[in-house]
Amino acid sequence: MDKELKNNLEILLEEVAKEFNLKVYSLNLLTNQNxxxxxxxxxxxxxxxxxxxxxxxxxxxxSAVIENSNLLKCSYVLEISSQGVSDELTSERDFKTFKGFPVNVELNQKNSRIKLLNGLLYEKSKDYLAINIKGKIKKIPFNEVLKISLCTRQD
Structure with a gap:
């Protein structure tokens, strides 16, 4: 029942979202709540x-489309939000926005014991990523970088 209800709601809400140039990224029903x-x-x-x-x-x-559908026969709370900011930095905009923020850089270095670097995002060019590690700038070629993620503090 929950899966069918979710699918039906998603179809209805996608139609509403299109009118606002939006799309439903995810829909979750917390049926264990009252x-x-x-x-x-x-x-x-x-x-x-x-x-x-x-x-x-x-x-x-x-809310109106949910009410008019008669799919729910009980009271509910509707929460609408954005997906928020991803921890992983991928776009040029991400790198500009989070310059100076603490990051973890996962490395793809076969012959090195170092698999993770932690520092402040300093610069991104087309060839390398630069991070500030305790006051020293380290340039890492992009072919050695697997993933760049925001972190809460420097370890």
Missing amino acids: PIIIKIIIKKTNEEDITIEDCSRFNNPA
């Missing part, structure tokens, strides 16, 4: 950031 919680994470179709206004504008039409 009242049930419907968590919807939305994304813009043009990949721009979601604002609180986007969530607010989507809320009433989403």
